[in-house]
Amino acid sequence: MSDPVQFYFDFSSPYAYFAALRIDEVVGRFGREVQWKPTLLGVIMKTTGNTPLATQPVKSDYCTRDWERLARFMDAPYTLPNPFPIGTQAAARAFYWLDDRDATGARLFAKTAFATYFGEGRDISTPETVADIAGGLGVDRDELLTALAGDEIKQRLKDEVAAAMQAGVCGSPYFIVDGEPFWGSDRLWMIKRWLKSGGW
Amino acid sequence: MSDPVQFYFDFSSPYAYFAALRIDEVVGRFGREVQWKPTLLGVIMKTTGNTPLATQPVKSDYCTRDWERLARFMDAPYTLPNPFPIGTQAAARAFYWLDDRDATGARLFAKTAFATYFGEGRDISTPETVADIAGGLGVDRDELLTALAGDEIKQRLKDEVAAAMQAGVCGSPYFIVDGEPFWGSDRLWMIKRWLKSGGW
Numbered sequence: 001m002s003d004p005v006q007f008y009f010d011f012s013s014p015y016a017y018f019a020a021l022r023i024d025e026v027v028g029r030f031g032r033e034v035q036w037k038p039t040l041l042g043v044i045m046k047t048t049g050n051t052p053l054a055t056q057p058v059k060s061d062y063c064t065r066d067w068e069r070l071a072r073f074m075d076a077p078y079t080l081p082n083p084f085p086i087g088t089q090a091a092a093r094a095f096y097w098l099d100d101r102d103a104t105g106a107r108l109f110a111k112t113a114f115a116t117y118f119g120e121g122r123d124i125s126t127p128e129t130v131a132d133i134a135g136g137l138g139v140d141r142d143e144l145l146t147a148l149a150g151d152e153i154k155q156r157l158k159d160e161v162a163a164a165m166q167a168g169v170c171g172s173p174y175f176i177v178d179g180e181p182f183w184g185s186d187r188l189w190m191i192k193r194w195l196k197s198g199g200w
Numbered sequence: 201m202s203d204p205v206q207f208y209f210d211f212s213s214p215y216a217y218f219a220a221l222r223i224d225e226v227v228g229r230f231g232r233e234v235q236w237k238p239t240l241l242g243v244i245m246k247t248t249g250n251t252p253l254a255t256q257p258v259k260s261d262y263c264t265r266d267w268e269r270l271a272r273f274m275d276a277p278y279t280l281p282n283p284f285p286i287g288t289q290a291a292a293r294a295f296y297w298l299d300d301r302d303a304t305g306a307r308l309f310a311k312t313a314f315a316t317y318f319g320e321g322r323d324i325s326t327p328e329t330v331a332d333i334a335g336g337l338g339v340d341r342d343e344l345l346t347a348l349a350g351d352e353i354k355q356r357l358k359d360e361v362a363a364a365m366q367a368g369v370c371g372s373p374y375f376i377v378d379g380e381p382f383w384g385s386d387r388l389w390m391i392k393r394w395l396k397s398g399g400w
Contacts, residue, residue, distance in 0.1 A: 048258045058248045058370040062383055072400065073393060170258040183262055186386040193273060200272065 004033040005191070006176040008164050010041035011088035011110075013172035014067045014080075017118040019185040020111065020173070021076055026188050030195040036110055038092035039164040040157070041085075041172050048170045052085055070185075079121030086117075086125040093153045094130045094144060096160060109134050204233040205391070206376040208364050210241035211288035211310075213372035214267045214280075217318040219385040220311065220373070221276055226388050230395040236299075236310050238292035239364040240357070241285075241372050248370045252285055270385075279321030286317075286325040293353045294330045294344060296360060309334050 005027045009016035020036075027034050045051060064080060071078030091113050099106035112133050117124045124130060127148045135141035147153050164174075168181055175182040175191055180199065182191050205227045209216035220236075227234050245251060264280060271278030291313050299306035312333050317324045324330060327348045335341035347353050364374075368381055375382040375391055380399065382391050 048256060050256070050259070056248060056250070058368060059250070062368065062370055062381055065381065066383070069390065069399070073390065168258060168262065170262055181262055181265065183266070184386070186384070190269065190273065199269070 002032060003178065004035040006037055006167070007034050008037045008039050008167075008169045008172065008174040008176075010172040011038060011091040011113055011117060011124065012085040013041060014063075014118060015185040016173040017078075017114045018067075018070055018074060018076065019188065020114050021074065022188060023173075023175070026192055027195065029192075032195060036095070036107055037160065037164065038088070038095045038110065039169060039172070040088065040092065040161050042087070043161050044165055044169060044171075047165055050171075077115065077119035079119065081117050081121040081123065083123060083125075086123060088125065089157065090127045090130045090148060091124055092160075093148055093157050094134055096156050097144065097147045097153050098134065098139065105137065105139070108137055109139070112137060202232060203378065204235040206237055206367070207234050208237045208239050208367075208369045208372065208374040208376075210372040211238060211291040211313055211317060211324065212285040213241060214263075214318060215385040216373040217278075217314045218267075218270055218274060218276065219388065220314050221274065222388060223373075223375070226392055227395065229392075232395060236295070236307055237360065237364065238288070238295045238310065239369060239372070240288065240292065240361050242287070243361050244365055244369060244371075247365055250371075277315065277319035279318065281317050281321040281323065283323060283325075286323060288325065289357065290327045290330040290348060291324055292360075293348055293357050294334055296356050297344065297347045297353050298334065298339065305337065305339070308337055309339070312337060
């Protein structure tokens with residue numbers, strides 16, 4: 001059995017949202033698994049020297065239009081959230097805390113968090129909202145809130161972000177397939193080709 | 201007859217090179233024409249606050265790999281040129297000078313300049329090289345060199361770059377189809393869909 005495809009993303013990244021809608025199906029066709037790995041784009045950008053799309057003149061206007069068009073072409077629910085972008089520490093920490101207990105549940109949480117933020121346009125930045133989302137999926141809300149307030153899960157996320165940067169992750173979504181990096185929701189066709197042909 | 205699709209590019213942009221290999225064919229299928237419009241990414245980046253990919257740590261390593269992979273997947277000739285990136289004023293000025301005289305010849309020049317720089321990896325930054333390329337296509341080398349040294353063509357390129365920025369161009373390649381902007385070589389599928397369905 002080959003290693004799972006690594007899927008790095010920030011919960012506040014629209015392109016990651018669009019990729020998240022399709023990556024499991026695309027990779028599953030080749031009998032492979034996907035490992036979802038939320039990360040923090042703000043921390044990564046300090047290294048890459050990049051800035052959030054939303055703060056870049058001209059580019060942000062273009063991307064706002066591109067996201068709406070992409071949603072239309074993909075027939076995907078989409079609302080540009082307000083506020084946008086947001087800090088996604090709470091969502092990412094909740095994911096890893098869940099992932100250690102129930103990997104399937106963690107993935108369902110991630111999909112629901114994305115759907116809440118980009119599908120419904122609702123802010124998911126606070127621990128309370130994140131706990132509401134997880135609670136709706138049967139997770140013990142108070143236990144999760146206690147965990148989110150603790151140092152252990154904060155350190156865990158720091159370690160995960162550091163590991164992502166060590167692996168070369170420089171944007172969101174970012175995929176690593178058997179050591180080969182792919183960046184962007186528009187690289188799914190290349191991932192398919194790679195899985196099919198081994199790179200040729 | 202609808203307006204031609206506008207294709208903005210910098211001769212030093214690898215993603216523009218890949219798009220240039222396909223855009224005429226993609227658009228032609230829908231009975232539409234493409235208007236090629238070289239521009240200067242360095243000038244545009246001063247407005248968008250972006251920096252060349254080649255100077256961004258992590259991102260440049262990724263892109264170098266992505267270009268090689270894209271060439272392989274597209275079965276396209278490709279060599280990462282040295283030096284890279286380069287100033288492309290001479291090539292862009294030559295294009296517009298030719299375009300005023302012979303639009304078909306100008307496009308052939310653009311394709312040959314791209315093939316020289318990214319196919320063979322040869323520097324095309326100097327007026328002399330640009331004149332060699334045009335000369336090989338039957339253009340009067342000395343007449344072109346004289347034009348490239350004059351103020352008129354310099355002003356012409358300045359005006360074209362200003363017009364591109366006015367149109368919202370924030371990267372390379374950048375396309376405008378009936379007022380709708382598309383950015384990136386990986387947006388050709390969206391352009392096809394737009395031409396087919398009018399945006400739906």
